[in-house]
Amino acid sequence: MTDSPAARLQKLFEGHRLTPTQRRIAHCMVRGAAEVPFLSSVELAELAGVSQPSVTRFAVALGFDGYPALRKYLREVAPAEPPRAPGQTEQNSYQQAVHAEIENLRHLAEMLADPGPAEEAGRLLAGSVPLPVLGLRAASSQARGFAYFAGKVHPDVRLLDEGGSMLPDRIDAAAGAGATALLCFALPRHPREVLDALEYARSTAGLTVVTVADSAFAPVARHSDLLIPAPVGTGLAFDTACAPMLLGRVLLEAMADALPGAQARLESFDAKAAARGLFVE
Structure with missing residues (x-):
């Protein structure tokens, strides 16, 4: 079974001693695993409620040269978006919530x-x-x-x-x-x-x-x-x-x-x- 984006992020963070601020960033990234590879450091900082330099220090703590290197890594390991079937309409917010929960259960499995x-x-x-x-x-x-x-x-x-x-x-x-x-x-x-x-x-x-x-x-x-x-x-x-x-x-x-x-x-x-x-x- 292929790891979910959240599971891959969890593995990335394992073994690192993170500060409370860095744990907050990590938590935010896991909760938004599908979107994080496409966020700037400023956007991630706003999402996590921390400063932009904190995001940079977080990336360095994980062993990357900076946040751009971390984002590049995340984009490389992120799965491609599955193609939409012909005639398939975009999901409404209720369906999206259900499918997100299904993904959470896959992560648990x-x-x-x-x-x-x-x-x-x-x-x-x-x-x-x-x-x-x-x-x-x-x-x-x-x-x-x-x-x-x-x-x-x-x-x-x-x-x-x-x-x-x-x-x-x-x-x-x-x-x-x-x-x-x-x-x-x-x-x-x-x-x-x-x-x-x-x-x-x-x-x-x-x-x-x-x-x-x-x-x-x-x-x-x-x-x-x-x-x-x-x-x-x-x-x-x-x-x-x-x-x-x-x-x-x-x-x-x-x-x-x-x-x-x-x-x-x-x-x-x-x-x-x-x-x-x-x-x-």
């Missing part, structure tokens, strides 16, 4: 060709009892969905989907009850409260933080022990998060594989649900 990180995450989550699952604002639905299904195979899942001064207390309570890891879903825009919570979970509560984020260069990266990226769609007024949701289900599968007795718990739930007439067949 390419990344999962190496199952190691997902399997490691599964072992960490399975070994933590209780298991706190954090997701605020835009990421709250991802955290809630994971916690709902995880509760069917994991003995003690604790959903943390509300911020405020009690969030550190709930992290402390989970750690005090035996938790060793925390799963975080982090999507843009990234609340400062999430960064504070992850820092607290690692430095004070001593938890290992596993994070699903929209990019390996997201602000939560420096507060995560294991971060697995899944891009979001940006073609509509509000971001779409099909890839992060699917990655969450993948981590559920990996966790269930690492949990002794997971299948027995599922069968027990199904038997009780049938006895209660819980679902309409």
